[in-house]
Structure formats: C-alpha cells, structure tokens
Amino acid sequence: MSKLDNQYSAKDEVATVFIRRTFFQRALITLKKAPFTAWLGMTIVCVYIFVAVFAPFIAPYGEAQIFKDPYAPWDEIHVFGTDRLGRDILSRLIYGARNTMGIAILTTLLAFIIGGGLGLLAAILRGWVDQFLARFVDILMAIPSLIFALMLLSIFGSTAFNLIIIIAVLDSTRVFRLSRAVGMNVAVMEYVEAARLRGEKISWIMGREILPNILPPLVAEFGLRFCYVFLMIASLSFLGVGIQPPTADWGSMVRETGELIQYAQYDITAAMTPILPAAAIGILTIGVNFVVDWFLYLTSGLKDEHK
Amino acid sequence: MHPIIATLIKRIGLGFVSLFFVSLIIFSSLNLLPGDFVEAVLGQSRTEETVATFRKELGLDKPFHIRYVKWLSAAVQGDLGSTFSGRNASYANQPQQSTARTVTGLLKPRLYNTFFLAAMTALIAVPLSLFLGITAALYRNTFYDRTVNASALATISMPEFFVAYILIICLASIYQIFPSLSNVTASTPFFERVYLSILPALTLTLVTVAHMMRMTRAAIINLLSSPYIEMAQLKGLSRSKVILEHALPNAWAPIANIIAFNLAYLIVGVVVVEVVFVYPGVGQLMVDSVIKRDIPVVQGCALVFALTYILLNLIADVISIITNPRLLYPK
Numbered sequence: 055m056s057k058l059d060n061q062y063s064a065k066d067e068v069a070t071v072f073i074r075r076t077f078f079q080r081a082l083i084t085l086k087k088a089p090f091t092a093w094l095g096m097t098i099v100c101v102y103i104f105v106a107v108f109a110p111f112i113a114p115y116g117e118a119q120i121f122k123d124p125y126a127p128w129d130e131i132h133v134f135g136t137d138r139l140g141r142d143i144l145s146r147l148i149y150g151a152r153n154t155m156g157i158a159i160l161t162t163l164l165a166f167i168i169g170g171g172l173g174l175l176a177a178i179l180r181g182w183v184d185q186f187l188a189r190f191v192d193i194l195m196a197i198p199s200l201i202f203a204l205m206l207l208s209i210f211g212s213t214a215f216n217l218i219i220i221i222a223v224l225d226s227t228r229v230f231r232l233s234r235a236v237g238m239n240v241a242v243m244e245y246v247e248a249a250r251l252r253g254e255k256i257s258w259i260m261g262r263e264i265l266p267n268i269l270p271p272l273v274a275e276f277g278l279r280f281c282y283v284f285l286m287i288a289s290l291s292f293l294g295v296g297i298q299p300p301t302a303d304w305g306s307m308v309r310e311t312g313e314l315i316q317y318a319q320y321d322i323t324a325a326m327t328p329i330l331p332a333a334a335i336g337i338l339t340i341g342v343n344f345v346v347d348w349f350l351y352l353t354s355g356l357k358d359e360h361k
Numbered sequence: 362m363h364p365i366i367a368t369l370i371k372r373i374g375l376g377f378v379s380l381f382f383v384s385l386i387i388f389s390s391l392n393l394l395p396g397d398f399v400e401a402v403l404g405q406s407r408t409e410e411t412v413a414t415f416r417k418e419l420g421l422d423k424p425f426h427i428r429y430v431k432w433l434s435a436a437v438q439g440d441l442g443s444t445f446s447g448r449n450a451s452y453a454n455q456p457q458q459s460t461a462r463t464v465t466g467l468l469k470p471r472l473y474n475t476f477f478l479a480a481m482t483a484l485i486a487v488p489l490s491l492f493l494g495i496t497a498a499l500y501r502n503t504f505y506d507r508t509v510n511a512s513a514l515a516t517i518s519m520p521e522f523f524v525a526y527i528l529i530i531c532l533a534s535i536y537q538i539f540p541s542l543s544n545v546t547a548s549t550p551f552f553e554r555v556y557l558s559i560l561p562a563l564t565l566t567l568v569t570v571a572h573m574m575r576m577t578r579a580a581i582i583n584l585l586s587s588p589y590i591e592m593a594q595l596k597g598l599s600r601s602k603v604i605l606e607h608a609l610p611n612a613w614a615p616i617a618n619i620i621a622f623n624l625a626y627l628i629v630g631v632v633v634v635e636v637v638f639v640y641p642g643v644g645q646l647m648v649d650s651v652i653k654r655d656i657p658v659v660q661g662c663a664l665v666f667a668l669t670y671i672l673l674n675l676i677a678d679v680i681s682i683i684t685n686p687r688l689l690y691p692k
Contacts (some may be wrong), residue, residue: 193382196674198629201647201666208651208659209390285520289633292522293648308522312637315526316541318534325530332523339518 088348095344102338106151113145118300125314128323135327137311143327146302150331153297154304155338157218158284164222165283166276169229174260176230177237178246188234191227199224200286204295212295217287225283232275236268270353277346281339288335304331368682376675383667384436387660388429441465441661445654464661468643470547472665475635475642478558479627482565487620490570494577499604501582510578513571521630525564525637533560543640561638568630569623580615584608614681621677625670 075083088096105112114133115121118141126136134143176184194202203220210216240246241264249263290296291305299306311328318325435442441464497506516524533541543557584590585608593607632644639645647662649655 193379193386196379196383196671197386197663197667198625198670200629200632201663201670204632204647204651205387205390205659205663208654208656211654281518288520289522292520292633293636293651295648295651305520308526312526315529316534318530319537322535325534329523329526329530332520332526336519336523339520340515343514343518 084352091344092348095341095348098337098341099345102151102155102341105148106155109148109152113148115142115145117146117149117302119145127321134330135324137307143311143330146307147304147331147334149302150304150307150334153301154284154288157214157297158280158287161218161222161225161283161287162276162280164218165225165279166229166272168222169226170233170272171260172226173230173233174237174264175256176234177241177264178256178259184234187230191230194224194227200289203286203290207290207295212298214297214301217290217296221283221286225279229275229279233268233272236271237264240264240267274346274350274353277342277349281342284335285339304335307331365682369679372678372682373675376671380668380671383671384433384664385429387663387667388432389425391656391660436664439465441468441664442657444658445656464657467646467658468661468665471641471643471646474545474640475631475644477554478561478565478640478642479624479631481555481558481562482569482627483624485562486566486569486573489566490573491577491616493570493574495581495604495609497574497578498581498585499601509574513575516567516571521564521568521633522637524567525634528560528564541638543638545641558640561634561640564634564637565627565630569627572626573619573623576619577616580612580619581608584611613684617680617684618677621673625673628666628669
C-alpha cells in the first residue's frame with residue numbers, strides 16, 4: 055500500500071487486481087477445466103504409476119514365488135488363480151506394471167535422446183548432415199519396425215538390454231522426423247541466428263534456443279511414442295522374443311496363460327486369466343491417449359477438425 | 362515429357378533405390394552378429410572341420426561385396442539360400458541336399474496363406490471403413506459419429522492379441538461358431554479355407570478399420586472447409602451430393618494413401634494374429650525362426666515383408682500422383 059491513503063496510485067490499483075498466480079494455482083485452474091476423458095486418462099496413468107512404484111507393498115506374494123498347485127482357480131488365496139508353474143497371477147500382474155512400463159519408458163526416453171538430438175542437429179546444420187541423416191532414416195523406415203525388430207532380435211538374441219536398444223533405435227526414426235520438422239521452423243528464427251552470431255556452441259543452440267520452443271509437440275509425441283513402444287514390446291513378449299521369463303511382464307503373461315482360453319464355456323474366470331494382462335495393456339494405452347489428446351488441445355489450441 | 366510421367370519415373374526409381382538399400386541392410390544384418398556367427402550356429406559340438414566347411418558353404422571366406430552381389434542375384438531369381446534347421450555339427454558327414462531345406466521352398470506355401478488372409482481382410486475392411494468414414498463425415502458431430510469414433514479409438518489402443526482373445530472367447534468358446542485354430546493346409550478346399558480364416562481375418566479387420574475409418578473421415582472433413590465446397594453448399598446442393606461428388610474425388614489421393622498404409626500395417630499385424638490362431642503364414646514362420654535363430658529364414662521373411670511394404674507404399678504414391686489434377690495439366 056502507498057504511504058498516503060488518500061492519494062490515488064494507479065500502480066497500487068493494478069496490483070490489487072492483478073494477482074500473480076503461482077504455478078500450482080494455474081495448474082489447478084487448468085485441471086478444473088479438463089474434460090472428463092482427460093480426467094479418466096490421468097486417473098488411469100496415476101493408478102498405474104502408483105502400482106508400479108509400490109509393487110512390493112501391494113502384491114500379496116513374490117514375483118516368481120511358486121505355489122504347489124498350478125492353474126489354481128480364482129479364490130480367496132489366489133484372487134486371479136495361478137499360472138502353469140503355480141505363480142500367483144495377481145502378484146505377477148502388479149510386478150508386471152513395473153517391468154513392462156519401466157522398460158517401455160526407458161526405451162522411449164532413449165529413442166527421444168537419439169532421435170531428438172539427431173533431429174535438432176539436422177535442423178541446425180542442414181547441408182549434407184541433414185541429407186545423410188534424413189535419407190538414412192527414410193531407408194530404416196522402409197522396413198516395418200516389428201519385422202525389423204524381429205530380425206535384429208534373432209541376430210543379437212532376446213535380452214532386455216538388446217530389446218531396449220533395438221526398439222529405441224528403430225523408434226528414434228519417427229522422433230527424428232518430428233523434431234527435425236519442427237526444429238527447422240524454429241532454426242530459421244532471428245534469435246537463433248543471433249545466438250549463432252554470438253558464437254554459441256551447437257549444444258547451446260539445440261538445448262537453450264530451439265528445444266524450449268518445440269517442447270509441446272515433443273511432449274505429446276512422447277506420450278504417443280510411449281504407447282507405440284509399449285504395444286510393440288508387449289507384442290514381442292507375446293510372441294516369445296521380448297522380455298524373457300521369469301520376469302513378470304504382461305505380454306509374456308498373455309502368452310503363458312493363453313491356452314486357458316479354450317475353457318471359457320466351462321469356467322469363464324479361467325478364460326479371463328489371459329485377458330487380464332492384455333486388458334492392462336489396452337487400458338493404459340487408452341489412458342495415455344486421452345491425456346495426450348487433451349494436452350495437444352491445450353498447447354496448440356488445436357480444435358477438432360470440424361469447422 | 363509429360364510431367365506426370367517424369368514424376369512417376371522419379372517415384373518408382375526412388376522405390377527401387379530404397380529396395381536396394383533395404384536388401385543391403387537385411388543382408389548385412391548377418392554380419393552384425395558379435396563374435397563368430399558360424400560357431401554360434403553350430404553350437405557346442407562343433408569341430409574345426411565343420412566350422413570350416415560351413416563357413417565355406419556360406420561363402421564367409423569371401424569379401425562382403427562379392428557375397429552381397431551373389432546373394433542378391435540369387436534372391437532376385439527366387440533362391441534365398443538354405444535354412445539352418447536340421448543343420449548341426451554332424452551335418453558335414455551327410456550330403457547337403459537332404460539336411461538343408463531351401464528357404465524359398467519353406468516360404469512359398471506360407472506366402473500364399475498370408476496373402477490369402479490379407480486379401481480376405483482387405484476385402485472386408487476397406488469397403489467397411491470407407492463406408493463408416495464417409496458416413497461419419499456426412500453425419501459429423503451426431504451420436505452416430507461419436508459412437509463410431511469412440512469405438513475406433515478403443516480398438517486402436519488394444520493390442521491385437523487382446524482383440525483376438527476376446528473374439529475367441531465369444532465366437533469360438535462360449536458360442537462355438539468358428540474354430541479357434543486356423544490350421545489350413547495346401548489341400549484345404551476354398552470355402553473351408555475361408556471358414557477357417559474368418560476369426561483371424563475378423564481380428565485384423567477390427568484393428569485396421571478403426572485407423573482407416575478415422576483417417577478417411579479426417580481427409581473428407583479437411584476438404585469440407587475449402588471454398589469450393591462452400592460454393593457448392595451455397596448453390597444449394599444436398600449434403601450427400603456435396604460429399605460424394607465434390608469432396609470425395611479430391612479425397613481419393615489421401616484415401617488411397619490411407620488404405621495402402623493400412624494394408625502395409627496389416628502385413629505387420631498379421632504376425633501376431635497368425636501366432637494366436639496358429640495360422641501357417643509367413644509371420645508365424647518368422648517368429649518361429651527368430652526363436653530358433655534360423656537367420657536365413659528370418660532374412661527371407663523380412664525381405665518378403667519389406668518388399669510388400671515398399672510396393673504398397675509405392676502404389677499409394679503412384680495413385681496419389683495420378684489422381685492429382687494439378688499434375689495432369691502442365692503449366
């Protein structure tokens with residue numbers, strides 16, 4: 055407040071009207087306006103993350119703990135029964151959240167580091183570096199990625215490490231395309247030119263000048279890429295060439311309990327056992343998609359296609 | 362020369378270039394193997410002699426470019442080499458023909474099966490998704506549009522094996538209408554083959570229709586905001602006439618692209634679906650060979666898949682070039 059109460063000050067009046075909101079207040083307002091699907095998506099993602107982080111405290115039994123009766127039916131002791139080796143399905147589902155999601159996130163991060171870095175580099179340097187990288191990526195993308203991944207896995211062998219590297223490299227091609235395209239638009243701006251004339255290093259131009267300006271599309275792409283990687287790892291594990299036992303993983307769980315499906319007419323709960331991990335995969339993908347849709351809507355003001 | 366022909370030649374040439382590089386990648390993938398590949402394949406019971414013979418037979422004693430040219434010229438003539446399965450340390454004692462089966466011989470019947478499944482799926486999925494996409498664009502923002510869109514989003518997010526298992530539970534186990542195993546053979550009569558392949562085809566249809574339908578809808582709605590469509594509306598034409606006669610002809614290029622893209626996707630989706638339904642196609646062969654690490658077979662399958670993928674993309678581009686009116690009339 056001003057020193058003299060009877061004296062008018064425009065600055066004070068503005069100050070009383072314009073309260074600067076903290077980050078959390080702004081976030082809260084945005085969240086309040088979020089549509090139902092976004093809330094649903096966020097709830098799903100939060101529940102999954104919670105389960106993954108606190109898996110050892112939630113799971114009734116250990117990840118690879120073996121009980122005496124294989125293929126036990128659903129009851130109080132084993133909520134979703136046991137599998138072929140007598141391992142508790144519920145516990146494996148809970149641990150699976152940690153393994154499946156952890157590997158998928160790691161792979162996506164790696165893909166973004168490789169693809170995003172090279173994409174920005176191509177956008178800044180242009181010339182032959184850009185041409186070479188772009189053509190190389192074109193060729194890699196000419197082979198369907200699942201087929202390519204299968205071929206590389208057969209050569210290097212199916213270990214978790216190989217899986218992460220192979221899928222990250224294959225997936226980085228799409229990240230490369232996106233970050234190169236959006237990076238190109240920013241790289242021609244005056245302030246980038248100014249930074250260049252100032253003599254800033256390439257890493258500075260990439261990280262401090264361009265990256266902050268292309269972050270929204272990259273974050274949205276991260277969500278979509280995560281879904282894609284997640285589904286791909288699940289498919290590979292389902293085919294038996296992804297994450298290897300005894301690690302609990304949703305894709306391989308579907309594969310291991312798949313034969314139970316034939317008994318649907320006798321015992322519907324038994325047939326539901328392979329459906330549970332498959333549904334866990336599907337629900338997370340839908341949840342992430344909802345969140346990404348909302349995020350895209352927020353950041354780009356992208357309205358639905360219709361006029 | 363007519364510009365459209367020049368563009369076409371350029372695009373087809375590009376297709377061949379990428380084919381060349383793809384074959385180079387597939388071939389050289391064999392050399393990426395850390396350590397000695399021959400010793401890894403022959404396993405524990407190898408002897409100096411078998412390793413040397415095997416290496417010579419694979420031609421690994423010759424330089425890379427000579428091996429590649431040899432492999433490529435054989436592959437063009439339909440010879441993809443012989444499989445590793447049945448080959449072991451004792452193979453050197455036996456005549457080669459009896460132990461090593463050819464990759465081509467293994468691939469051929471399965472290729473027919475896979476294309477049969479893909480063609481069957483395409484026959485159901487393409488008309489269905491075009492119909493759904495066009496009607497959704499026609500009745501956009503209605504209850505119908507929303508339902509179709511929401512269910513499309515749901516099926517896109519589901520892994521193929523989830524859809525497949527749900528179908529098996531509903532249509533093969535509880536109500537036993539269709540078989541859950543599609544074990545077709547070369548001698549299976551046509552209609553029985555169709556009957557056996559219904560569930561895999563249905564799974565693939567569900568997975569691809571969602572994508573195609575959404576993209577068709579988006580392509581048409583995208584066009585609806587252009588001035589000439591507004592003109593047509595102002596002339597007082599009916600909604601269906603505007604969409605079918607004014608918007609659709611210009612949407613063919615993106616739609617052709619979408620269809621080809623999804624057929625290419627089908628090629629990939631086929632792998633998982635074939636494994637679920639034990640359908641004897643190329644995808645299943647590839648997965649089996651990956652587990653057995655039978656690399657010549659894996660390479661053969663990868664080559665077939667990549668070839669189909671590139672060809673479908675090429676066809677899509679050719680269609681969009683041909684249907685582009687701006688290219689038809691040179692300036």
